[in-house]
Amino acid sequence: MPVYLDYAATTPLDARVLMAMQPYLTEVCGNPSSLHCFGQAARRGVMRAREETAALIGASPSEVFFTSGGTESDNWALRGLAEERRKAGCRHIVTSAVEHPAVRETCRDLAAHGYALTEVPVDAAGRVAPSDVAAALREDTALVTIMTANNEVGTLQPIAEIGALLRARGIPFHTDAVQAAGHVPLDVEELHVDALSLSAHKFCGPKGVGVLYVRRTLRIAPLLYGGAQERDMRAGTENVAGIVGCGCAATIARVEMGAEDVRLRAAAASLRTALSDIDGIRFYGPREERLAGILSFGIRDIPQDTLLIRLDLAGFAVSGGSACSAGAAHPSHVLCAMGCPPEEARTAIRVSLGRFTREDDVAAFADTVRAIAKE
Structure with a gap:
């Protein structure tokens, strides 16, 4: 074999996660937005999963938004923050030279549409120096995005140190934690991050489910319009079974x-x-x-x-x-x-x-x- x-x-999908998902693929068939018992049963599943996922990263459930995956979460974080910060005249983005394509290509697309972009170098181990991030900052820096762990070589970045210096400057900080979540301890308060992306299928959960954490004090533009789902920020009927699976996988990984x-x-x-x-x-x-x-x-x-x-x-x-x-x-x-x-x-x-x-x-x-x- x-x-x-x-x-x-x-x-691979953990058998315990599949077991948790199965009722939501069959008998718990309601739309979480419906008021009847079927809809409310589905809604309770989503609410519980939001609490379980928030616990994995030390966040409040109200700061957790479900998406279709890490790529969507990264795109939403960067585009949503860039759009919001542009209103204040901030059109400069700082990232690293080793980001996942979901971040790298999104930053470059924003650069093609009027944003200035600085890519901070890394050393021979693939690590970003916080001093290089500090040196790259400008008065009009809209956001900084640095991955937590590299998906190719596994390097862990000094996110807490970078986050502390950005918090002191009042600059929003996003981290792509897709490769790290479920494998190393993450606490959004200790890391001083304002937005964080993760994906369930990287820690034995289902494919097609991602998460974007957004600090409650941070303003970010909505991703999709047309419904009140995800607190009016991402319209569309929730992937209930997948979300339940994400929550279960998050709990298993945390333990x-x-x-x-x-x-x-x-x-x-x-x-x-x-x-x-x-x-x-x-x-x-x-x-x-x-x-x-x-x-x-x-x-x-x-x-x-x-x-x-x-x-x-x-x-x-x-x-x-x-x-x-x-x-x-x-x-x-x-x-x-x-x-x-x-x-x-x-x-x-x-x-x-x-x-x-x-x-x-x-x-x-x-x-x-x-x-x-x-x-």
Whole structure:
């Protein structure tokens, strides 16, 4: 049976989450906006999920908005904040050079429509320096957006430190926490963030459900018009079963996160050790201050697509980086921003471990990579 090692792209649905969702796919069939008992049963499911999701990030339920996924949440946060801040004459955006395409391309589109954009560099580990963010700020800075954890190499950013300096300046701060939520502790108060994006399918919840946290004191333009759903901010009938699944997955992740981090960190360290003596191998990202389950590496003279195909034929599913950039001919913008030469970046693959990864899966994968490299 094939071994799935691409948890950073998406995670398998936890059986406990599916069980929680099932009633809302069948007998609890009402529209949450309806006043009758069917509608109110659905509404209670959404309200409970909002509380469960808020607890994962230390927010108030009233600050949690459900979306269709992380990409929508990122787009809404950036466009909604940019539109609102433009009214005060603020048309400058600060981001990093290693953001997910959902943030990177949205920022660049805003730049094409009259906003100034500054992309802050990163060091060789993919980390942003708070001093560089501070240096990039201007009087007309509308917002800053820096991801919590990188989806390709796993680097954790100093979000709390950046958030503190932005709070002192009164500049709204958004973080794309899609890769981090459910895997590392997040508290919006301790991080000093004003908006935060996450996606349920990154922590064993259903696909098609995302979340945008917006601090209650922050003004942001609505995303969709035409209904009173999500407190008049995002019109449209709620994906009730998906939202319930998101809440259940958030609770499971919050409870099991600590033990899971220890297990995955040990598994990733074991994998790194098993691969480290391969001739021409190079690992990307920091050893510490990283997501436990992500390991990025390349082997000299073995192109990325060759290694991916050989591994797939051997029964191992891994990726070349962001799932949203799959098939792109250009090398990873993340690795290039970290100082990796383009020809070297074209060898890199990403292995991501998760809840259902077994020790023997990791050992078998290491043996296969070593055999391919030897050939």
